[in-house]
Amino acid sequence: MLVVEDTIGAPRQLTGQLLDTAVRYAEESHWEVLSGTWLEDEHGGSPRCSCAAPACPAPGAHPTRPDWATQASGSAVAVRHMWHKQPRSSILLPTGRTFDALDVPEVAGCLALARMERMDLPLGPVICTPGRRLVFFVLPGATAKVPDLLRRLGWPPSSLDLIVRGEGDYIPAPPTRMGNSGSVQWARQPTALNRWLPDAEELLSPLAYACGREAAAVRSR
Numbered sequence: 001m002l003v004v005e006d007t008i009g010a011p012r013q014l015t016g017q018l019l020d021t022a023v024r025y026a027e028e029s030h031w032e033v034l035s036g037t038w039l040e041d042e043h044g045g046s047p048r049c050s051c052a053a054p055a056c057p058a059p060g061a062h063p064t065r066p067d068w069a070t071q072a073s074g075s076a077v078a079v080r081h082m083w084h085k086q087p088r089s090s091i092l093l094p095t096g097r098t099f100d101a102l103d104v105p106e107v108a109g110c111l112a113l114a115r116m117e118r119m120d121l122p123l124g125p126v127i128c129t130p131g132r133r134l135v136f137f138v139l140p141g142a143t144a145k146v147p148d149l150l151r152r153l154g155w156p157p158s159s160l161d162l163i164v165r166g167e168g169d170y171i172p173a174p175p176t177r178m179g180n181s182g183s184v185q186w187a188r189q190p191t192a193l194n195r196w197l198p199d200a201e202e203l204l205s206p207l208a209y210a211c212g213r214e215a216a217a218v219r220s221r
Contacts, residue, residue, distance in 0.1 A: 019083040034072040035082035039068040059179040061172040090176040096167030100142035103163040108210035109134025115147035126188035130181030142200035160211040
């Protein structure tokens with residue numbers, strides 16, 4: 001069973017916590033941070049995204065403007081300014097800068113995570129999303145190398161539900177609340193010990209195996 005860690009990424013959606021957490025990501029983890037959309041609670045109904053799109057694909061957790069990549073900042077002053085403008089904003093972390101991310105289904109991610117720990121592989125932070133995904137932080141550059149690495153391992157990239165998030169993409173960070181599903185949480189929180197991220201190649205074999213196993217299980221149902 002996955003145990004999420006309730007420290008930096010506690011699931012409480014408090015405006016002060018969002019600001020404080022976003023600042024800590026910038027100051028302590030040295031990540032660039034971006035404020036995103038937020039959820040508007042409806043009386044007697046489901047929360048809706050602040051973008052007001054009726055079929056929003058990521059309610060409460062996407063950028064608010066098309067030039068979002070230029071707005072992200074690692075400056076604590078800039079981050080405070082973002083959340084003072086809108087305290088309920090979600091916390092988004094652009095990928096392809098200080099880290100890339102390997103995004104896999106939760107079942108496969110938990111299986112791979114347990115195997116990685118048994119193998120004593122180096123691990124960076126790991127996020128658990130309400131959409132039942134696990135997101136592993138790795139060194140930048142994963143987008144370019146992962147498809148070839150998967151082929152060498154015998155896995156056609158299109159056969160696996162393994163998404164590489166790199167330049168031009170982003171991930172929601174704890175404690176961002178997403179739709180009706182809950183809040184983003186840490187499966188493995190950022191610490192001084194895991195600041196040095198693994199290369200994607202170090203984690204890809206257990207992740208590919210777990211994703212392949214999950215895909216086979218889905219097909220057999």
